[in-house]
Amino acid sequence: MESKFYEKDKLLVFKMTDEIDDHNVQKIRGKVDYEIERYMPKRIVFDFDNVSFMDSAGIGLMIGRYKFATMIGAKVEMTNVQGSVKKIFEMSGILRLIPIIEDAKAS
């Protein structure tokens, strides 16, 4: 997973990679929270383009990050959400809290 911070927009983008499951989620959570605390962004975008698999661990991960972001006053969005990842997010009702956007930079 890579992240990039755009200072001007106070935008933090996470490029999620590989498989998001119960085994990997703890590591991902630690890294993401570390970066959020480090930059204190106003807007956070999770890019799912390079995610090859995700199960319900991804829902827990996103709800947890949403709560954290709300605490520091940041907005959370997702991009490049497709296929079964999208089906899982739709089923969870999470899209009401974390919308899917077309492009990370277009605000």
Add this chain to the structure above:
Amino acid sequence: MKDKFDNEMKLEFISKSSNEAFARVAVAAFAAQLDPTIEELADIKTAVSEAVTNSIIHGYEDKQGLIKVMCRLIDNKIIIEISDKGKGIEDIEAAKEPLYTTKPNLERSGMGFTIIESFMDSMEIESILGLGTKVTMVKTIKEKVENEEQEFQMLTNE
């Protein structure tokens, strides 16, 4: 149900979370014999991942135990049984409810069984407290040849 299956395989592994990926990839490789679409294969992988994770997190909690995965192919159906000898589920109906979780502090979404139910054609849970849990799920892989023929007929009818 016929008592003879077209093909059958069994896996057994210990309840380590690194085996979640192993289990879903192994089942997907076996299911590939039915020539599923990428979407059908993703559905199967997700359902297996949910059930195996449940056995590890809820069935065995921090203890180590064995998880068994049995897969059977019959015609164009895959039947997957995932079982553990863990602590069992107290209230199966509650566990099936979306967002129900006994471990909310660990960022569990409580969507595991809901996802299995909607990604597979059917799901059945058998559980005895103190003895373990078995989840059986079935998915029919749709015939692609027929679809192509139908498409061809539709095109030629126009």
